Amino acid sequence: MGSANILTMRRGLLTLLPKHLFDGLPASVSARRQDHVARLKTAWQALWRASPRHQRMRRISPDLTPQKLRQLLLPKRRDHMSLIVQLRTGHAPLNQHLHRILRSETATCQACGKTTETVHHFIGLCSAYETQRREMRTRLGRGGDRLKHLLSSENGHKQLTRYTAATRRFASIFPRL
Numbered sequence: 001m002g003s004a005n006i007l008t009m010r011r012g013l014l015t016l017l018p019k020h021l022f023d024g025l026p027a028s029v030s031a032r033r034q035d036h037v038a039r040l041k042t043a044w045q046a047l048w049r050a051s052p053r054h055q056r057m058r059r060i061s062p063d064l065t066p067q068k069l070r071q072l073l074l075p076k077r078r079d080h081m082s083l084i085v086q087l088r089t090g091h092a093p094l095n096q097h098l099h100r101i102l103r104s105e106t107a108t109c110q111a112c113g114k115t116t117e118t119v120h121h122f123i124g125l126c127s128a129y130e131t132q133r134r135e136m137r138t139r140l141g142r143g144g145d146r147l148k149h150l151l152s153s154e155n156g157h158k159q160l161t162r163y164t165a166a167t168r169r170f171a172s173i174f175p176r177l
Helices: 029-050 052-060 066-073 078-089 095-100 119-125 127-140 147-152 154-167
Strands: 005-010 013-018
Touching: 029 052, 052 078, 052 147, 066 078, 066 154, 078 147, 078 154, 119 127, 119 147, 119 154, 127 154, 147 154
Parallel strands: none
Antiparallel strands: 005 013
8 A cells, every 4th residue: 555545434434535635626616716705795894884985884774785786777778877876976076076176166066155065965955946845745646755765766866856856956967967
């Protein structure tokens, strides 16, 4: 018996097996790739949960996963998709964000001039857009006044895009809305 063979007991039988069979079978490339992707996904989810943006997105729609959001947004035109994502993240071309990135001298709403122009103010509070907001809420029906519904549902996205087009607030950035 050579040193490369090992005597083993299997199912009551004494067997002589080559040593390389005891080192474990090599994993397939496909299995390694699946394992790698699973580990990356787990690591990404941990990073995302620790992110301050996760808490903000969770307040808007706790049950809307990134995969579900992608499915909701992908069928839309690019400018509509871009607008919805910008409003969801707070990176819309509204004065609060523009002032933060030094593109506007003030964070005050240019339409009413009363307060800081945030996404919440633009969609739900600005007195200059009361007529457009009332029309949007009428078309949405129940729950139409909730930002969560507007930013997380198919009909909400449709009506929010209509509202934004009616206000003409982003006409220079999204001319086709």
